[in-house]
Amino acid sequence: MKLFAKYNRINIIATIATFIAGSVAFYFVLYYILIRQLDGTLKSEEQEIVEYVQSHNQLPDFENTRQQWITASEVQTPVKRSRHAHSITVFNKRENENEQVRQITFSIQVQDKLYNVTVNRSQAETEDLLQLIILVTLGVIGMILLVNYFINRKVISRLWQPFYNTIGRIKGYTIAVEKPLQLPNVPVDEIALLNDSLNQMTLHIYRDYHALKAFTENASHEMQTPLAVIRSKVELLLQDDTLTQENIGQLLAIENAASKLSRLHQSLLLLTKLENRQFIADEPVNLRHVILARTSEWQDLISSRNIKLAIECGDISKSFHQHLAEILVNNLLSNALRYTPGGGKIDIVLNGRYMQVANTAPGGALDEGKVFTRFYKAQNESEGTGLGLAIIKEICNLAGFSAMYTFENDMHIFTIYFGQ
Amino acid sequence: MKLLIIEDERPLNQSMVEYLTAANYICEAVYTYKEALEKIEGYDYDCVILDIMLPGGSGMQLLQYLKKNRKSEAVIIISAKGALEDKIEGLQTGADDYLVKPFHLSELSVRVAAILRRKNYSGQPVIMAGDIEVDTNGKEVLVNSKPVALTLKEYQLLLFFIVNRNKVLSKNSIVEHLWGDDMDFVANHDFIYTHIKNLRKKIVAAGGNDCIRSVYGVGYKMQV
Numbered sequence: 001m002k003l004f005a006k007y008n009r010i011n012i013i014a015t016i017a018t019f020i021a022g023s024v025a026f027y028f029v030l031y032y033i034l035i036r037q038l039d040g041t042l043k044s045e046e047q048e049i050v051e052y053v054q055s056h057n058q059l060p061d062f063e064n065t066r067q068q069w070i071t072a073s074e075v076q077t078p079v080k081r082s083r084h085a086h087s088i089t090v091f092n093k094r095e096n097e098n099e100q101v102r103q104i105t106f107s108i109q110v111q112d113k114l115y116n117v118t119v120n121r122s123q124a125e126t127e128d129l130l131q132l133i134i135l136v137t138l139g140v141i142g143m144i145l146l147v148n149y150f151i152n153r154k155v156i157s158r159l160w161q162p163f164y165n166t167i168g169r170i171k172g173y174t175i176a177v178e179k180p181l182q183l184p185n186v187p188v189d190e191i192a193l194l195n196d197s198l199n200q201m202t203l204h205i206y207r208d209y210h211a212l213k214a215f216t217e218n219a220s221h222e223m224q225t226p227l228a229v230i231r232s233k234v235e236l237l238l239q240d241d242t243l244t245q246e247n248i249g250q251l252l253a254i255e256n257a258a259s260k261l262s263r264l265h266q267s268l269l270l271l272t273k274l275e276n277r278q279f280i281a282d283e284p285v286n287l288r289h290v291i292l293a294r295t296s297e298w299q300d301l302i303s304s305r306n307i308k309l310a311i312e313c314g315d316i317s318k319s320f321h322q323h324l325a326e327i328l329v330n331n332l333l334s335n336a337l338r339y340t341p342g343g344g345k346i347d348i349v350l351n352g353r354y355m356q357v358a359n360t361a362p363g364g365a366l367d368e369g370k371v372f373t374r375f376y377k378a379q380n381e382s383e384g385t386g387l388g389l390a391i392i393k394e395i396c397n398l399a400g401f402s403a404m405y406t407f408e409n410d411m412h413i414f415t416i417y418f419g420q
Numbered sequence: 421m422k423l424l425i426i427e428d429e430r431p432l433n434q435s436m437v438e439y440l441t442a443a444n445y446i447c448e449a450v451y452t453y454k455e456a457l458e459k460i461e462g463y464d465y466d467c468v469i470l471d472i473m474l475p476g477g478s479g480m481q482l483l484q485y486l487k488k489n490r491k492s493e494a495v496i497i498i499s500a501k502g503a504l505e506d507k508i509e510g511l512q513t514g515a516d517d518y519l520v521k522p523f524h525l526s527e528l529s530v531r532v533a534a535i536l537r538r539k540n541y542s543g544q545p546v547i548m549a550g551d552i553e554v555d556t557n558g559k560e561v562l563v564n565s566k567p568v569a570l571t572l573k574e575y576q577l578l579l580f581f582i583v584n585r586n587k588v589l590s591k592n593s594i595v596e597h598l599w600g601d602d603m604d605f606v607a608n609h610d611f612i613y614t615h616i617k618n619l620r621k622k623i624v625a626a627g628g629n630d631c632i633r634s635v636y637g638v639g640y641k642m643q644v
Binding site (some may be wrong): 004104129158220221222223224225226227228229230231233235236238239248249252255256258259262263264269273297298304305390 | 429431432435436438473495498500501502503504519520522524525552561573586588590592593596599600601611612614615636637639
């Protein structure tokens with residue numbers, strides 16, 4: 001629910017409640033005043049009759065109208081005097097409805113007879129007035145709601161426009177590609193505060209992000225030089241004729257560890273760059289060429305291990321990044337080659353919908369949920385960096401592809417779907 | 421052939437000097453931007469091996485200086501930065517080759533030799549090692565003056581051995597030279613054995629000396 005709709009709902013409910021409460025109070029106050037006025041009239045009528053009787057010593061002729069009528073009847077005992085008028089309901093035959101009538105009754109001595117005189121006055125006028133007031137109140141409530149509605153429709157959406165502009169800018173903002181946000185100054189305090197805070201925030205994030213990025217790259221680069229020292233020293237030592245077989249084994253272990261560390265750094269650096277979206281996948285890349293280049297490069301290795309390679313590639317080009325395409329294919333195929341036992345088989349399929357690499361897997365299925373996570377390694381594995389598949393996943397994310405792992409017929413199947 | 425080696429990491433610089441001196445180059449080592457600038461201002465070299473991140477300045481500035489003053493030195497950049505755009509930037513500024521750290525010394529040596537062959541038009545494009553003669557222009561190999569037909573991989577392998585003759589070459593360095601470092605996922609590099617066996621067979625068949633021998637546990641060595 002929109003903030004304004006919520007506010008509006010409360011506002012409307014409060015308005016209606018206030019009006020109803022006000023109307024009710026107004027009704028009672030007005031009713032009280034009108035009735036008092038009516039009672040006043042009745043009393044002055046009583047006064048007139050009493051004065052008439054005192055001066056003429058007889059009852060006056062009563063002039064009855066639709067609004068007011070007086071009745072007198074001879075009685076033995078006087079009515080118990082009540083100074084107050086009261087309302088009764090009578091049936092009006094002409095209008096065929098019940099009607100409220102205000103009456104006052106008093107006893108009066110005329111010569112030697114006792115009369116009870118009742119002065120009646122219809123309350124119809126009073127009720128008409130009240131009805132009118134209620135109608136006017138309802139009308140005012142309706143008008144307020146209507147005006148509110150139009151204000152919301154026209155004015156509110158215009159008032160909130162700068163807010164939606166800001167939201168639009170934030171949505172489209174990617175820190176790896178752009179400069180800090182520079183939201184415009186608007187003459188509305190709240191929006192200006194929002195824009196200002198966002199500008200400040202993105203500026204900080206931008207600075208931190210770039211400092212971190214530079215640090216990651218520098219750190220990774222600085223580590224390559226000591227590794228180069230290790231590698232070169234090992235290589236020089238290996239030239240020594242007096243080395244024992246044991247020495248050589250240890251030196252090669254050092255060399256392998258240094259190589260692995262270097263690869264690990266390169267992979268982490270690549271992952272960081274992928275996450276930072278430092279590549280743009282927008283050039284057409286012929287994936288068939290990439291696959292065939294790799295497989296022919298590795299033909300020696302494949303045939304030396306008696307691996308049966310089946311390639312079924314359409315001439316498919318995708319909007320991609322040449323270097324990333326090579327890394328993707330390289331990682332997929334090197335993975336397959338590493339884990340395929342001698343005499344196994346590797347199937348490569350490329351069509352318009354997907355690219356698939358399947359290889360014989362004697363060890364059983366991998367954990368589908370974890371294969372693409374960093375440093376995931378199957379139980380019997382130790383050689384790889386554990387980052388190859390994570391890199392594949394990140395490359396797919398960047399290019400808008402999706403990567404899937406399945407296990408069928410004793411084969412690991414990695415499929416890259418072009419399109420989500 | 422005179423080489424200038426500009427690298428601030430002393431042990432690495434010394435390794436390069438040691439390896440390349442043994443390959444009959446005259447090497448001078450400098451460790452800072454200032455020293456390097458003095459050397460290239462005052463002397464001429466055949467090839468400069470250049471690190472990018474130096475104390476006191478950037479290797480790229482030295483490269484720009486060389487190109488602006490039309491110096492004839494060949495330049496190989498050795499850098500920790502392995503990203504494609506770094507390589508492109510280096511090569512576009514005028515470097516002849518770009519080697520990413522950590523590298524094998526044997527690889528550096530073969531790159532230096534290739535560049536010097538390309539640069540010295542006047543010099544001999546023919547390399548000799550024992551009774552083997554390689555014409556690098558026509559990619560022709562003569563053993564005992566008899567032409568021998570080699571596959572591309574065998575030719576690259578032979579050249580690698582000749583440039584690094586009398587050195588022990590690890591299987592890793594051979595694989596990386598021939599197939600790039602994408603092959604490093606293969607724990608067992610024995611598959612190169614086939615190529616070396618075929619190369620040796622062809623040399624022996626042409627009446628040449630079987631000069632490539634295996635060094636147990638490490639790799640191979642060409643002894644001439």
